[in-house]
Amino acid sequence: MNQTMPNWLYQRSLLTPDRQAVQYEDQVLTFKQLYGQSVQRAEKLANLGVRKSNHIGVYMTNSLDMVLNIHALFHLGAVVVFLNTKLSARELQYQIEDSKLQFVIMDDHFEEVLSFLSNQKKxxxxxxxxxxxxxxxxxxxxxxxxxxxxxxxxSGTTGRPKAVLQTYENHWWSAVGSALNLGLDHRDCWLVTVPLFHISGLSILIRSMIYGIKIIVHDKFDPVLTNAAIMNEKVTIISVVNTMLQLMIEDLKEVYPPSFRCMLVGGGPVDDFLLEQCKKREIPVYQTYGMTETCSQIATLSPESSMVKLGSAGKPLFPCQIKIMNDGKLCPANQVGEITVKGLNVTRGYYSGTTRAFHEGWFFTGDLGYLDEEGFLYVVDRRSDLIISGGENIYPVEIEQVLQSHPEVIEAGVVGEKHSIWGQVPVAFVVLESTVDTKVLQDFCYQRLAKYKIPKKIYVMDRLPRNATNKLLRHKLKDIQHD
Amino acid sequence: MNQTMPNWLYQRSLLTPDRQAVQYEDQVLTFKQLYGQSVQRAEKLANLGVRKSNHIGVYMTNSLDMVLNIHALFHLGAVVVFLNTKLSARELQYQIEDSKLQFVIMDDHFEEVLSFLSNQKKxxxxxxxxxxxxxxxxxxxxxxxxxxxxxxxxSGTTGRPKAVLQTYENHWWSAVGSALNLGLDHRDCWLVTVPLFHISGLSILIRSMIYGIKIIVHDKFDPVLTNAAIMNEKVTIISVVNTMLQLMIEDLKEVYPPSFRCMLVGGGPVDDFLLEQCKKREIPVYQTYGMTETCSQIATLSPESSMVKLGSAGKPLFPCQIKIMNDGKLCPANQVGEITVKGLNVTRGYYSGTTRAFHEGWFFTGDLGYLDEEGFLYVVDRRSDLIISGGENIYPVEIEQVLQSHPEVIEAGVVGEKHSIWGQVPVAFVVLESTVDTKVLQDFCYQRLAKYKIPKKIYVMDRLPRNATNKLLRHKLKDIQHD
Incomplete structure (x- = not known):
């Protein structure tokens, strides 16, 4: 029999109707109000023909309207397909077609980007x-x-973006796993400055319903406004990536109030220097490892361990398991292999079909790492070639394919380069048919890719390093950079 | 595919090895120690032939050994069948046979009570x-x-005790539902003075693993020792029934420390007078409704609502639903009907087979109650005829059957009578073949029933009130008492 629960937002509004649910700019809604308004929104969207299981796109920046749309689509039993607002028109078009969207709900000012869509579709x-x-x-x-x-x-290593299927069960177990680790207090308030179209943001909206806690939603990240919210608005938890934390620290003049209990940092380990600064300012940093496929965190490092386990992403959440695999064999402690995870928060696969990444309930992340003797996870390299730039994942192969589609480019290789603000930025290595200004190639990318994916530098080479089977050796490109 | 999780105690010992897990008398074990010792215990029990899915009885009073046995049997994948230590030999024999026990693990001093069992069986x-x-x-x-x-x-209304099947899933959702309501703090410490063989006690042991919190186990309830533990041992939560709360209040000279955050009271509403006393002493009383079939709480009333919603058992836990049914129809607000519940904490049935109590995921509790317009549950009567005496459930029909098995008793009816200490005690009404001293009948019961089930008074009648279809009208017996 299907496992069921009461509608989450309905249940929350029944249990704690008068608690604050969401704050956006000068609007604050209680759970009862949020439920009421989201049902109204659902009744509007139903008028557009939205029915159970329909795929509906949401192409918006964070706002109360975006929150209401998400809840409304849940009420209708529709599948919410999130579109990253930084994508290029071509990238959007691919995702909209691939996910078979009935239509896309968008902020008015996105009309032009979606000019390729008919009016019924947007x-x-x-x-x-x-x-x-x-x-x-x-x-x-x-x-x-x-x-x-x-x-x-x-995107996987193939470079073709794939839609991750996230069930209610995945979201539920993610929320519960996080609470069992971080604790739960009905006075908690979680600040959302990361996009709701990313799992980092959406997972906070979902926890809010399940925990009965307030969220404060900012339309975008601004370190000054973020610090102000923590100082003055009783924020107790925030989710950030490395880059954001650094900017917040630079802006911070005082110490956060003691009620601020959790700085949850994703997107790679926090470096020693930054960690030291956080310690000095008594900021409780929880470093975490997770991905879209695990519906947010799967491992988290508590502040007590952060100085003794420098660079670690911590231990698995209670309902989750992590093992390190190499050539089908389990790696012993401290040996690097592929990070392999299991848990009811882990996706069952992609919309376009499952891949070799899933085996007997285990998901092979493609990331490299190891577990120490105490079970602490160390992530050595994200998906061997993944570039994380300001919290956004960039898959080199996607950029390489665009570069190679230019008539003058014979082959291309992309790797990440360290960057003081963004952590990493992509840089490209190309072999050319004839001389072309690299500026022309960057413009070519600009028409086809999100801005953060455009190579910041393009190096012209005679040939790219490849192995015997002609596989591009990206780590050799990294070596070239370091020369 | 089967939903799985890591072994709970293993995972807890991996995540927080050095946190205190359990305290009994002068022994304190961390989670790592508890896991280690329980694995050893499992290896001992395995030597007795315990294998996956075997039914093993546990007939013990609360102790560290009992805790270890429970965890050990979980490690072996065995089904733990709990035997109430207050039962008579006849009652035990029935349950041991009915549940097809491989053997019973018991405290040494229970040897004699189980004299009917062969040595291999105990x-x-x-x-x-x-x-x-x-x-x-x-x-x-x-x-x-x-x-x-x-x-x-x-026991159901049929009077034949039935074994409730409690899955890991049921226990998990119960623990999570409770945490989402009461909040979760790793510094919590839950005092167990209720029997571990009851769901009220066992559910605390299970929460301890899942939450990573300490439990302090007392072998039996003693109001003085209980108050001392709350005052001096950083207890933050305790589960009690009405009767226990009353005795604790009578003994209490001071106020509990502010870290004591939850007095969870089951077994019927707390009366106004007692509630008023608790309020005066700033005791945070959470009244709750639950049963063996729901693996502990299914509804709980928070302290903020206890004075405005006098007599209510609160609202459902987040993952649970409650509706009131009458003749197959849903009752509107404030109308009394059968309390019907749904949730993944609710049993899928009894070992001896499901009954009409389960329908489309809903469990018909047999208890009468109503929901007010805000969704607060009021329990009007437990299973119409259930007697709750000091937290133990007594089913009249079980006592009636024993009385009727006496050669001189023609018919018998049993109801609860108010009692200042126990809440209720059973009293009987009998129609006799010839004159018998009621003392003789009480002795007769004593040989066959747990002590708390023996009628405290027996009234001799000419006939019992019955309806047209000859059904015993127990409420008319109650009226007789009141005359």
């Missing part, structure tokens, strides 16, 4: 406001845990 | 200590959530 917020209510269309009085709730795109 | 703790270790017999590296973990007997 619904601006202005249009949504004007819709009549189609009453009694709430489908999801119960949550069926095995149903897909959301889809988010991630 | 294993005293002295015998367990002497066993050799059968190494590498740990079966349960993973918990399969749908597997049955424990069985506990409860």
């Amino acid at each position: 619904i601006s917020m202005s249009k949504v406001y004007d819709l009549d209510l189609l009453k009694n269309t709430m489908n999801a009085r119960e949550v069926v845990l095995s149903n897909v709730a959301t889809m988010m795109y991630t | 294993i005293s703790m002295s015998k367990v200590y002497d066993l050799d270790l059968l190494k590498n017999t740990m079966n349960a590296r993973e918990v399969v959530l749908s597997n049955v973990a424990t069985m506990m007997y409860t």
Whole structure:
């Protein structure tokens, strides 16, 4: 029999109707109000023909409207497909077609980017406001845990973005696993300055319902406003990536209030220097390892261990397991291999079909790392070639394919270069048919890729380092950089 | 595919090896020690032939050994069948046969009560200590959530005790549902003075593993020792029933420390007078409704609501649903009907087979109650005829059947009578063949029933009130008492 639960937001509004649920700019809604408004929003969207299991795109920057749309689509039993607002029109077009979207709900100002879509396929917020209510269309009085709730795109080593299927069950276990690790207090308030279209942001919205805690939503990250919110608005937890933490520290003049209990940092280990600064300012840093496929954290390092286990991402969450594999064999402690994870928060696969990454309930992340004798995880390299730039994942092969599609480029290789603000930025190595200004190649990329993916430098080479089977050896490119 | 998790105690010992797990008398074990000792215990029990899915009885009073036995049996993948230590030999014999026990692990001093069992069928703790270790017999590296973990007997309206199947899933969702309501702090310490063979006690042991918190185990309830533990041992939560709370208040000279955050009271609403006394002493009383079939709480009333919602058992836990049914129809707010519950903490049925109590995922509790317009549950009557005496459930029909088996008794009816200490005690009404001293009947019961079930008074009647279909009208017996 299908496992079910009461509709999460309904249940929360029944249990704690008067607690604050969400704050955005000068608007604050209680759970009862949020539920009421999201049901109204659902009745509007139902008028557009949204029904159970339909795939609906959300292409918005963080806002109360985005929050309401997400809840409304959950009420209708639709699958919410999140589109990264930084993508190029070509990238968007691919994802919209691949995920078979019925339509995309967008902020008005995104109209132009989606010019390739017909008017029935893109619904601006202005249009949504004007819709009549189609009453009694709430489908999801119960949550069926095995149903897909959301889809988010991630690129694999193949470079083709794939939609990760995230079920209600995945989200539930992620939220519960996190609470069992971080503890739970109904006075918690979680600040959302990361995008809701990323799992880092969405997972906070979902925890809010399940825990009954308030979230404060910022439309984008600003270190000054973020610090101000922590100082003055009783924020107790925030999710950030390395880059953000660094900017916050640079801006911070005082110490955070003692009620601020958790700085959850994803996207790679925090370096010693930054960690030392955090310690000096008594900031409780929890370093974490997770990905879209694990619906947020799968391992987290508590502050007590951060100085003794420098560079570690901590231990698995209670419901999760981590093992290190190499050539089908389990690696002993301290030996590097592929990080392999299991847990009910882990996706069952991609919309376009499962891959070799899933085996007997275990997901092979493609990331390299090891476990020490005490079970602490150390991530050595994300997916061997993944570049993380300001919290965004960049897959080299995606950029390489674009470069190679230029008539004058014979072959291309992309790697990450250290960057003081973004952590890493992509740089490219190309072999050319004839002389071309690298500026032309960057412009070529600009038309096809999100801005953060455009190589910041392009080096022209005679040939690229390849192994006997002609596989590009990206680590050799890194060596070239270091020369 | 079967949902799995890492072995709970293993995972806890991996994540927080050095946190205190359990305290009993002058012994304190960390999670690492508890795990190590429970694995050793498992290796001893394996030497007795315990294998996966075997039914093993535990007939013990609270102790560290009992805790170790429970964990050890979980490690072996065995089903732990709990036997109430207050039962008579006849009652025990029935349950041991019905649940097809391979053997019973018992405290040494229970040897005599189980004289009806062969020596292979009863294993005293002295015998367990002497066993050799059968190494590498740990079966349960993973918990399969749908597997049955424990069985506990409860009587229905039929009077035949039935074994409730409690899966790992049921226990998990119960623990998580409770944490989402009460909050979670790794510094919590939960005092166990209720029996571990009841779900009220066992559920605390399970929460301890999942939450990573300490439990202090007392072998029995003593109000003075309980108050001392709260005052001096950093206890933050305790589970009690009405009767216990009253005795604690009578003994209490001071106020509990502010770190004591939750007095969880089961077994019926706390009366106004007692609640008023608790308020005066700033005791945070959480009234709760639950049963063996729901693996502990399914609804809980928070202290903020206790004075405005006098007599209520609160709202459902987050993962749970409650509806009130009457003749197959949903009752509107404030109308009394049968309390019907749903949730992944709810048993899938009894060992002897499911009954009409389960329908489309809903469990019909047999208890009467209503929901007010805000969704607060009021329990009007437990299973219409259930008697709760000092936290123990007494089913009248069980006592009636014993009385009727006496040659001089024609018919018998049993109801609860108010009692200042125990809340209620059973009293009987009998129609006799010829004159018998009621003392004789009480002795007759004494040989066949647990002490708390023996009618404190027996009234001789000419006939019992019955309806047209000859059904005993117990409420009319109550009216007779009130005359």
